[in-house]
């Protein structure tokens with residue numbers, strides 16, 4: 001069972017903190033994303049506590065959920081940001097995250113993005129290749145700036161996660177192979193406009209065990225020792241993100257154990273530790289609320305057809321991801337087995353097959369759990385469906401933090417040339 005403490009049932013009706021989801025649905029319409037501000041803050045504070053005896057910079061991986069209200073919540077708690085585009089740098093800065101707390105990851109940073117990051121004065125570029133390093137050096141030299149860099153090291157460990165979110169094997173596109181790291185650092189130290197400051201590793205997402213982290217950090221510790229012997233002043237070790245969440249029945253090691261492994265493997269190196277959690281801060285702090293449009297009886301199955309689709313939450317069709325599906329009103333305790341599907345014209349638009357849910361009727365509200373990370377940010381307007389609005393709840397208050405666009409906004413974003 002998913003653990004989403006801030007979405008409790010009260011008298012058989014699901015709440016977000018102290019607000020009934022029914023009330024939000026009445027005002028906002030469905031589908032909508034709903035986030036618990038308290039859950040986000042608690043998740044962040046658990047990381048702070050777990051690393052409290054270590055110099056740490058928590059850089060929220062904002063690609064998991066980049067709504068400005070989410071970023072502002074985390075910025076006020078002291079979070080930095082792990083970004084993967086100029087757009088995300090701009091979002092982080094707009095939310096009040098200082099440039100000195102921004103690390104910039106990504107395999108394809110463009111010249112104009114690098115220039116923007118340098119002009120802002122970010123904390124660190126996590127460099128993924130030698131061509132990228134050369135480009136950063138050229139641009140920094142031209143602007144008379146110095147880029148602080150870490151190489152993202154591919155430690156060649158298997159993260160035991162879904163192949164689409166595994167990044168630390170030798171065959172993945174990410175980072176510099178650990179076998180070539182020392183040469184890469186030697187070259188970097190000779191380039192103008194570059195300050196070698198750190199080592200970075202991120203092996204994948206939704207990891208449910210600590211052993212792959214431990215193995216990766218062990219290899220990184222060895223590398224840092226060797227780099228120091230080579231005369232590099234390594235001050236930062238960025239250990240990436242990737243700690244998983246419970247979607248179904250995964251047992252996730254506590255953040256304190258995760259921190260203990262990092263400290264055991266890396267603590268003696270006297271470096272500042274950067275962590276880049278995304279999913280583990282937001283995933284179970286959010287849900288997607290949808291309405292049953294029709295209950296359809298097929299020849300072999302019963303279908304619950306929702307007003308949310310794969311364009312709103314793509315994880316089930318993209319990663320075969322499991323999300324718990326709960327009736328918002330559980331007053332009728334009888335259960336039934338349904339295929340839960342969306343309205344999009346694709347067979348892949350399926351949230352769950354043969355899932356037991358409280359018996360539903362057209363018009364009932366459904367909560368798709370654990371949708372706070374990689375949900376709204378991956379949504380599209382496929383089938384000209386309006387992006388689902390996002391709502392944040394705190395105690396007994398709630399606010400729309402991204403509105404549902406009007407049809408006019410969406411249609412008028414296109415332009416028809418006069419020669420058509």
Ligand SMILES: *Cc1c(COP(=O)(O)O)cnc(C)c1O
Pocket residue numbers: 061063064082105106202204205206240241242243276277278279280
């Ligand atoms: C996606 C990503 C993260 C965050 O991963 P989570 O699994 O959401 O914690 C951190 N660092 C980098 C480089 C990433 O690409």
